[in-house]
Amino acid sequence: MISNLLSKIKPSPTIAMSNRAKELKNQGIYVIDFSVGEPDLPTPKHICDAVNEAMEKGMTRYTIVDGTIDLRKAICGKLLRENGLNYDISEISVGTGAKQVIFNAMMASINAGDEVIIPTPSWVSYVDIVAMFDGVPVLVPTKMEDNFCLKAADLEAKITPKTKWLMLNSPSNPTGSxxxxESLAEIADVLRKNPHxxxxxxxxxxHIIFDDLKFTNILNIAPDLSEKVMIINGVSKSYCMTGFRIGYGACKNKNLIGAMRTIQxxxxxxxxxMAQYAAQIALNSSESMVKILEMRKIxxxxxxxxxxxxxxIDGIKTLMGQGAFYAFSDISAxxxxxxxxxxxxxxxNDFCNELLAQKYVATVSGEAFGTPNHFRLSFSTDMETIKSGIEKIREFIMSLG
Known part of the structure; x- marks a missing residue:
């Protein structure tokens, strides 16, 4: 009854851990949940008001498959205003979350045996999405001493004639790197030598970036690569709109955008x-940036x-992330x-399972992100919960024989 396709993929480990935490909560157990990958802050009022406005205006019907014209105009405006990148609405694809846009792009472009280079640690779904379409995930381990960022030499060593894509995630989930x-410029030099x-x-x-750092896309460094780049973004994290499920891709390759439209x-x-209209308001409103800066400070x-x-805490080593809302720790000791x-x-896996079983603290193991003997902690929760949870982690580690 079940397709052989399912043998190539596994359930999302982050969602699995979150579900385990919820099951314990349903049993009346108090669980500190550091597994969740979404902002805990409320969706800004002006965005919520936009949903009501959309319904009152009768925006309750089907729209254009890959996004309303007004939303795609708002995305183009955002990319130009905030990133200095010029796109036309015909080069934008809007999906039900950024994950669907990635899924569509991979389905539209990967043939059996095509390779996709993925620096690890990496977001849990990249590998499975590539494998689903008979692509070959080529995992390239990175090091904490390199800020878990891909080195140009390591990239060059992994490129073959079958390489179709390189995945770059910055700021990173799970590391915050x-x-x-400078590192993007070095990567761009390698990619220029490999135009395929x-x-x-x-x-x-x-927008969740710290220490007064400025976000940089590789196209800000290497605009000559624009025909080869697919930008993935959305409103989930920066605008606290995870449940709205609006993500988008921007790409100069209109054939790819068209193929993604067909798939969708x-x-x-x-x-x-209604979510599209709310996303449009979020992207166009100056009030949104005020809220983003407030969230960034928190x-x-x-x-x-x-x-x-x-x-x-003796026994673990933690990277000081520069963005996102995760701490990634090495437990090799x-x-x-x-x-x-x-x-x-x-x-x-053992560490996270036992931490949950003994201290009721949910985290996600590094194995989920392609990096064994680590764990990810999401600090997207209030400070009192964070303090209590870290104390429980300390107690658990101190109890180990």
Whole structure:
């Protein structure tokens, strides 16, 4: 009854851990959930008001398959105003979340055996989406001492005639790493020597960036690569609109955009009409940037606290992320130690499972992101919960024999 296709993919590990935490909560157990990958702050009022306005205006019907003209104009305006990148509405594809846009792009472009280079740690869904279409995920491990950013030499060593795409995610989920203009310039030099390689830049966390850093897309450094770049973005993270499910892609290759439109016409059709209008308002409103800056300040304060406290715990080493809302920690020094219940910690999976079982703290193991013996903590929750959760992590680690 089940397609062989399902043997190539697995359920999202982050969603699986979140579901386990919810199951415990439903049993009346208090769980500190650091597994969630969405902002905890409320959706700004002017965006919520836009949903009501859309319904009152009768915007309750199907729209153009890959986004209303007004929303695509708003996206083009945002890309020009905030990123200095010039796109036409015919070069924009709007989907039901950024994940669908990535899915559509991979389905539209990958043939069996095509290779996609994915620096790890990486977002959990890249590998499975590529594999679903008989592509070959080529994982390139990065190092904490390199800020978990892909080195140009490592990229060059992995490119073959079959390489179709390079995935770049900055700021990164799960590490919070941000690619510097200098590192992007070095990567661009490699890509110029390999014109058959396309680049997908996942910019979904672009506005959640710290320490007065300026977000840079590779096209800001190498505009000559514009025909090869697909920008992925959306309103979920920066505008606290995860449940609205609006993401978009921008690409100069209109044939690819057209192919993605065809795929979407036979799957979900148009995204939610009211959500599209709310996204349009979010992108066009100056009030949105005020809220983004407020969120950035809150998230940086949390980042600073989480990094400082995790760094005090013997046995783990944590990267100080420059963006997003995650802390990524190395637990290699804890491998081989034993819990008070006699369970040996042999992996990040063991660590996270036992942390949840014994302290009711939910995190996500590094194995989910292609990097064993690590764990990801989302600090997208209030400070009191963060303080309590980190103390429980400290207690758990100190209890290991």
């Amino acid at each position: 941000v690619y510097s203009p 390689v396309n680049i997908m830049t996942d910019d979904i966390y672009e 016409s036979q799957s979900t059709s148009s995204p939610n009409a 998230m940086q304060e949390r980042r600073d606290f989480v990094y400082a406290e995790l760094s005090k 804890l491998i081989g130690r034993v819990t008070k219940n006699g369970v040996k910690i042999s992996s990040g």
